[in-house]
Structure formats: structure tokens, C-alpha cells
Amino acid sequence: MSNVVLLSTRKLPPTYFDQVREDLGDPDITIDVVGWVAPSAWVADKVNTFTLIGPGRMPAAPEPEPAEEPVGEPTDEAPDAVIAPEAVAEPETVVADDATGAPAAAQVADAGPAAEADTAADPGAAADAAAAPAGQPAAAAKPAAKPRPTGxxxxxxxxxxxxxxxxxxxxxxxxxxxxxxxxxxxxxxxRATSDLGKNYWNRVLSRRDVLATIEQADVVVALDAGAIWAGWNLGQRRASTPVVLGLPAARRELDMMKVHG
Structure with a gap:
């Protein structure tokens, strides 16, 4: 079984790797990807490994489909009785007596005129209290201004x-x-491609896991212009491993390995 490492700086869909196996003529080929951009969807079932060395994060695994609930056989038993909400009597309100022996509700009623008098004396406070949402103070403090730079x-x-x-x-x-x-x-x-290619190659050099994956490859394939610089440098460092541009060249290398192997 051959092992192919793909170098890519573009967003690849999961179906692309099925096309790779078809173009290389081997459905059982092992594919490892070193990508600058995360794939467009979950690819764990399509490739052996996908190492993201650029910005962003890998897509999350798809959620499992919910299991269907088994349907029971019909029986002659009557269903449970359903009690209407209005048929249930509400519990009586219990009002605690204060120290004087009078109910607390009476005290609230006695305090009503005084509270109304305070509200009438300050109508602005009543308006602010009505305008303020529940659970928030009537007047919110303004954020402090950002200090200006000096010197x-x-x-x-x-x-x-x-x-x-x-x-x-x-x-x-x-x-x-x-x-x-x-x-x-x-x-x-x-200019953009050149900068991307240099950044991609520098990130490959800084990752030991990526270099270990490349060392186990039979063929290294640079898929796009952003990965050419990394492919050229890898070809200079590892003369025993063919590094090619594009899938047709990778197909020729694999066919030659089968003939001579």
C-alpha cells in the first residue's frame, strides 16, 4: 500500500479525496494532508491524517443521528387520566402576622397612601422607574472615556x-x-502567492509531526501554487522521495514504483 502526502494551501472538500484515489488508480492508498486552510467539512473518514498548520480550526465532527423510538404495540389498557389545570384548586395564600398581631397584607394596604404621596411628590422618579427594565437600575453609569495617547x-x-x-x-x-x-x-x-509559499514552508519546518509524516511518504504532491516552494525545498532535502506537482505526475511515479517494485 502506497503512502501519499498532499501539500495544500486551499480549502479542500471531502469529495476531493475520493477524486484523488480515482486519479491515482488506487482506492486503498493512504493519504496524509498538510493543509494551510482547514477543509470545508469533516474529513476524518476520507484521509489518514489532516494536519492544519495555518490559521483557523478543523471542522467539528457531525452529530450522530438520533435513534428512532420504538413504537409499542396497542393494548386494551386505558390511558392515564389527564386532569385539566382549571380543575386543580390553588393553595390558599398564607399571610404571616407581624409582631402587633395584624396581618402583613393590612400593613401593605395601610402603606398605600403614603407611597402614592411620595410618587406624586416626585413624578420624575416614577417615570424613571417605569422606563427602567426589570432587574436593572434606573440610571446606568456611562463608560469612562478612553485616555488619549501622549508623548x-x-x-x-x-x-x-x-x-x-x-x-x-x-x-x-x-x-x-x-x-x-x-x-x-x-x-x-x-506577491501574495510568494508570501503564502514562504509562510507555508516555514511552518512545515517548525512542525516535527509534519516532518515525521513526510519522512514516511512514498510520494509528496504539491497541489497548488502556494505549496510549490515547500515542495521544491523538500525535493532538495530528500532526494530519495519523489516530490511532484499535481496528481498526474504522482500517478506516473506510483506506476513506476509498481513496475520496479
Whole structure:
């Protein structure tokens, strides 16, 4: 059984790995993936390992389907009686007597006029109490203002603000035809790919688990432009392991191994 390591900087769907096995001509091939971006869905049942070395997190495992409840056979027994809520009498309200022997409810009633007089004396307090939601104070304290930078920090902030403003002005002055031209798009894409490739390779070098996985590979495949730089460096470091670009080249290497092996 052959072991193939895929180097990728793109988001791969789970169905892609079925296509990989079909393109390589071996449904039982072992696939290990070193990805900069997490796959679009759960892939534990599609590959041997998927090592994420870039930002983000792996997708969670799908939740198991709920088991169907068994349906019992009908019986002649009558169902349990259902009691209507209105048929149940509510318990009597118990009012504790105070020290004077008078019920507490009477004291609440006696305090009613005094409370109404206080509310009438201060109608603003009553409005605030009515407007405030339950469980919250009537007047919430305002958050403290963030202190402004001083000294050297103020100078740095001013320089950063002027630099951002200058970039915006320069971007507006540049004609749209130049912004959307093919050479400018190529240069921007090449720069982004170059930065991604270097970051991907540096992260591969810093992970011992990734290097251990690559050492066990029969073929290492760089799937996209972002993984080419890592593939080239791995080819220089491990001459005994073929490192190729794309699945067709990997298929040729595996076929040659079967012929000579």
C-alpha cells in the first residue's frame, strides 16, 4: 500500500479525496494532508491524517443521528387520566402576622397612601422607574472615556494616520484602468502567492509531526501554487522521495514504483 502526502494551501472538500484515489488508480492508498486552510467539512473518514498548520480550526465532527423510538404495540389498557389545570384548586395564600398581631397584607394596604404621596411628590422618579427594565437600575453609569495617547505614542499614532491617508489618496488618484490591468493583477497575485509559499514552508519546518509524516511518504504532491516552494525545498532535502506537482505526475511515479517494485 502506497503512502501519499498532499501539500495544500486551499480549502479542500471531502469529495476531493475520493477524486484523488480515482486519479491515482488506487482506492486503498493512504493519504496524509498538510493543509494551510482547514477543509470545508469533516474529513476524518476520507484521509489518514489532516494536519492544519495555518490559521483557523478543523471542522467539528457531525452529530450522530438520533435513534428512532420504538413504537409499542396497542393494548386494551386505558390511558392515564389527564386532569385539566382549571380543575386543580390553588393553595390558599398564607399571610404571616407581624409582631402587633395584624396581618402583613393590612400593613401593605395601610402603606398605600403614603407611597402614592411620595410618587406624586416626585413624578420624575416614577417615570424613571417605569422606563427602567426589570432587574436593572434606573440610571446606568456611562463608560469612562478612553485616555488619549501622549508623548511618543501620540507621535506614532499621528504618523500612522498620515500614512493611511496618503495611501488612500494615492489609490484614488491611480486610474481604474491601471488598477484592473492584467500586469498589476499578476504582480499582486504573485506577491501574495510568494508570501503564502514562504509562510507555508516555514511552518512545515517548525512542525516535527509534519516532518515525521513526510519522512514516511512514498510520494509528496504539491497541489497548488502556494505549496510549490515547500515542495521544491523538500525535493532538495530528500532526494530519495519523489516530490511532484499535481496528481498526474504522482500517478506516473506510483506506476513506476509498481513496475520496479
Amino acid at each position: 511618543a505614542k501620540r507621535v506614532v499614532k499621528a504618523v500612522e494616520w498620515r500614512a493611511r491617508k496618503a495611501r488612500k489618496v494615492a489609490g484614488k488618484m491611480l486610474p481604474k484602468a491601471i488598477k484592473t490591468s492584467a500586469p498589476v493583477k499578476f504582480l499582486r497575485g504573485h
